[in-house]
Amino acid sequence: MDAVRIRGSRRLNGRIPVGGAKNAALPILCATLLSDGESLLRRVPRLRDIETTAALLRFLGRNVEVATPEVRVAAASSPVRPEAPYELVRQMRASVLVLGPLLARFGRAKVSLPGGCAIGARPIDQHLQGLQALGAKIRVEHGYVIAEAPRLRGAEIVFDLSTVTGTENLMMAAALARGRTTLVNCAREPEVEELGKVLNKMGAAVEGAGTATIHITGRDELEPFDHAIISDRIEAGTFMAAIAAAGGNVLVEHAPFDDLEPVIVKLRQTGVGIEREGDGIRVWREQPIRPVDVTTAPHPGFPTDMQAQFMALMCVAEGRSVLTETIFENRFMHVPELLRMGADIETRNNTAIVQGVGALSGASVMATDLRASASLVIAGLVAEGETVVRRVYHLDRGYEAIEKKLAGVGADIERVRVDARPP
Numbered sequence: 308m309d310a311v312r313i314r315g316s317r318r319l320n321g322r323i324p325v326g327g328a329k330n331a332a333l334p335i336l337c338a339t340l341l342s343d344g345e346s347l348l349r350r351v352p353r354l355r356d357i358e359t360t361a362a363l364l365r366f367l368g369r370n371v372e373v374a375t376p377e378v379r380v381a382a383a384s385s386p387v388r389p390e391a392p393y394e395l396v397r398q399m400r401a402s403v404l405v406l407g408p409l410l411a412r413f414g415r416a417k418v419s420l421p422g423g424c425a426i427g428a429r430p431i432d433q434h435l436q437g438l439q440a441l442g443a444k445i446r447v448e449h450g451y452v453i454a455e456a457p458r459l460r461g462a463e464i465v466f467d468l469s470t471v472t473g474t475e476n477l478m479m480a481a482a483l484a485r486g487r488t489t490l491v492n493c494a495r496e497p498e499v500e501e502l503g504k505v506l507n508k509m510g511a512a513v514e515g516a517g518t519a520t521i522h523i524t525g526r527d528e529l530e531p532f533d534h535a536i537i538s539d540r541i542e543a544g545t546f547m548a549a550i551a552a553a554g555g556n557v558l559v560e561h562a563p564f565d566d567l568e569p570v571i572v573k574l575r576q577t578g579v580g581i582e583r584e585g586d587g588i589r590v591w592r593e594q595p596i597r598p599v600d601v602t603t604a605p606h607p608g609f610p611t612d613m614q615a616q617f618m619a620l621m622c623v624a625e626g627r628s629v630l631t632e633t634i635f636e637n638r639f640m641h642v643p644e645l646l647r648m649g650a651d652i653e654t655r656n657n658t659a660i661v662q663g664v665g666a667l668s669g670a671s672v673m674a675t676d677l678r679a680s681a682s683l684v685i686a687g688l689v690a691e692g693e694t695v696v697r698r699v700y701h702l703d704r705g706y707e708a709i710e711k712k713l714a715g716v717g718a719d720i721e722r723v724r725v726d727a728r729p730p
């Protein structure tokens with residue numbers, strides 16, 4: 308089994324590249340179902356979740372050519388079978404993003420319910436309520452959502468809470484609905500805005516993507532697209548937290564400064580230097596890390612996908628910080644592993660109180676989810692001695708060759724094979 312081995316206490320220097328955004332690529336690849344022509348997506352990172360999405364689109368009956376950073380999707384000779392099986396959906400919750408496009412394009416869809424997840428229950432009630440408001444008949448049977456609608460029709464939909472993939476699913480469904488749809492209380496993440504740009508390229512009329520209210524005028528048909536996706540703000544943020552923790556001076560290339568505002572504000576408060584430089588961000592740290600409190604929130608609040616990485620940084624801050632997770636009810640799975648490395652963290656419900664320690668000590672630790680694994684890599688970079696992070700398949704879901712990229716700025720990190728049985 309693969310693991311990542313890190314020998315810590317090395318400062319980082321040089322340049323590190325950021326790739327295209329996973330959470331923009333996934334919905335946009337699903338949007339290819341809305342048109343029969345050949346669509347081309349550029350700057351696609353080489354990730355397990357991209358492979359899973361490609362496998363799902365092939366299962367649905369699409370020709371998919373993955374030659375990262377390019378992915379081509381086109382109609383195949385055989386008709387689309389609008390069914391997403393449990394075997395594929397259980398590998399990646401975001402597979403639910405085929406529901407809106409399949410229903411809108413083919414009038415019916417059978418999609419496995421995603422089921423539970425390490426970080427929370429993550430229901431899809433908002434997705435289903437929205438599709439029902441667009442006129443779909445929906446029932447849940449044997450673990451599958453079965454949705455039918457000869458033709459969706461525009462409506463006004465108010466989300467009970469901000470949901471990223473919920474907003475994206477409804478945007479794609481409304482793009483082929485008859486008439487105008489208004490989505491209220493939408494997620495404002497940059498990846499939602501990016502999907503809006505692609506739907507407009509396909510001929511839909513989407514206004515306000517990236518704001519709380521989105522208007523969509525549906526079309527009878529949509530065109531294929533050729534699009535290069537935005538950079539991954541969470542990959543960039545992860546590198547910035549790693550540089551802050553290890554110390555040094557690095558240019559994070561292609562990092563989306565504006566999308567990272569909430570993370571930059573907090574990192575600057577810790578005493579880290581951050582400046583825009585060309586299409587990237589220069590990050591440097593010379594002085595001790597100051598403790599800073601953080602509460603996660605939907606964009607433009609502090610992203611939950613950066614909470615674990617920021618906690619690793621706070622483990623070596625000079626003082627006490629409080630991290631509050633408001634999006635997912637079970638997103639502190641990295642805490643027991645950080646404690647194994649000598650961190651001082653106390654959790655109470657959705658709050659973690661982190662008392663910075665002088666130094667962490669290297670240990671064998673277990674990744675539990677994508678962002679938790681990134682926080683363990685950061686902890687390993689600052690720890691004394693050797694850290695081995697197991698179950699890195701979590702890491703590979705969202706980071707392309709992270710160990711090679713970090714080694715490129717001086718980290719002593721490599722991928723190794725380990726015995727599947729923990730020591």
Ligand code: EPZ
Binds near residue numbers: 401635678705
């Ligand atoms: C997206 O997940 C991201 N995934 C997640 O990134 C990210 O953590 C999350 O948004 C929040 O920013 C992708 O974009 C593929 P939500 P999503 O619907 O859309 C509740 C990563 O690390 N909710 O915005 O599934 C839900 O349980 C991943 O890259 C409902 O109750 O998240 C959660 O508490 C992890 N009913 C909250 O809303 C619904 O119908 C926000 O979830 C939908 C959501």
